[in-house]
Amino acid sequence: MIKCLIWDLDNTLFTGVYLEAPDQRPGADPGRSAVLAELAGRGILQAIASKNPPEAAQYASELTGHEFASVQCGWGAKSAAVSAVLDDLGLVPDEVAFVDDEAMERAQVAFALPDVLVLAPEDLADAAQWPQFSPPVVTAEARRRGELYAERRVRRDEAAAFGGSADEFLRYSGTQVRIALADLADLARLHELPVRTHQFNSTGVPVAAKTFAELFSSAGHQVITVRLSDKFGDDGLVGGCVIGTADRSWRVQLLMMSCRALGRGVIGGLLAWLCLAARQAGASQVVVACVINRRNVPLRIALTSAGFRADADLAADQPPWARADDQGRIAAYVIGLDQPRPDLPDWVTPA
């Protein structure tokens, strides 16, 4: 699934060359601007990789009325600009498409980053109809994604200028992580998260909305939502988990978090809450079944940093909805609750 379209500006999004005539700037190509608006409406981020001064990106925002999620202006290789967008947004190459009118630029990006979908502007209208540009579910959170990344830029600039520790910045920003039991209104977003999250996803398997609905009413399960906001903006529902609570060993069958929430106290807060809630419910340990794949290494780092340990002797039994044939091996990450665990950070409001 494509999460971000990266635009060249001159003769691609613009009808001409920005620097050619300072007193007569080019307009926006109407057909391509329409594609931009359509894809943004589907929750696909829009970014810029342009050999122009940064003012050109500002101008593109004014022309299209769109806040770009990441802007890379400069005269280096286009592949370097595309890589900078990936770093900026926390995406991997097969999640982005790049559109440029210059065949040389397209070839350079295709050679350096073979997993990026490279398009000529004339292919754009067709490509927008391809399945990889059509996410199955589009929620309010997804549609607001571009704005959320723009808020993130402001937050990041303030964080860079901030003198204190990371935790102090979370407090200064008024970070609020709210953990709650899921209800029916959360169904669409919960269904969307497993499709959209990779780096913090314990199963890597899509989950049908019907499955979540059944889990809501199952006595042996809790479906948990995590919401995030701070003074810069409201990110809405950024993560969640499904916990089997039937016995004294709580089993986390699915744990997922948007990479947008990285570095904002969410995953650590959720893991601390899990330990606290399990302990209060009389459980002796928490087990997170986590598939071992290339993409979710960040989740495994978060788990082990929080004190969870992979236990080879513990079966990581997963229900059918959380399994797939090509999923690879699953490890059980366990934490005992007999010893004190990290306190719940003060920015977390527990369920």
Next chain:
Amino acid sequence: MSAATSGPEVLAELARILAELTGDSAVLDAPPGTPLLRDGIGLNSVGGALLLVRVQARFGVDVADEDLNLDSLATIGTLAAFVADRMTGR
């Protein structure tokens, strides 16, 4: 990759990868006991994952697959030792 690559060579190469990842050349002089995450080099979980991708490309050792608990990510030295050990073991 030569199986003769020694621990100190891995350590020096690892420091170069880290300097590239963080954009901070001071990392080149960091002692082996420097933690990789948080208070040390300051990698976050995504940074740690990126480091392991680079390590696999450079040394052919898939740390993420072989070290389920990622204990090797404790310090620059533990990661270098893990990589050097796997390289001589093949």
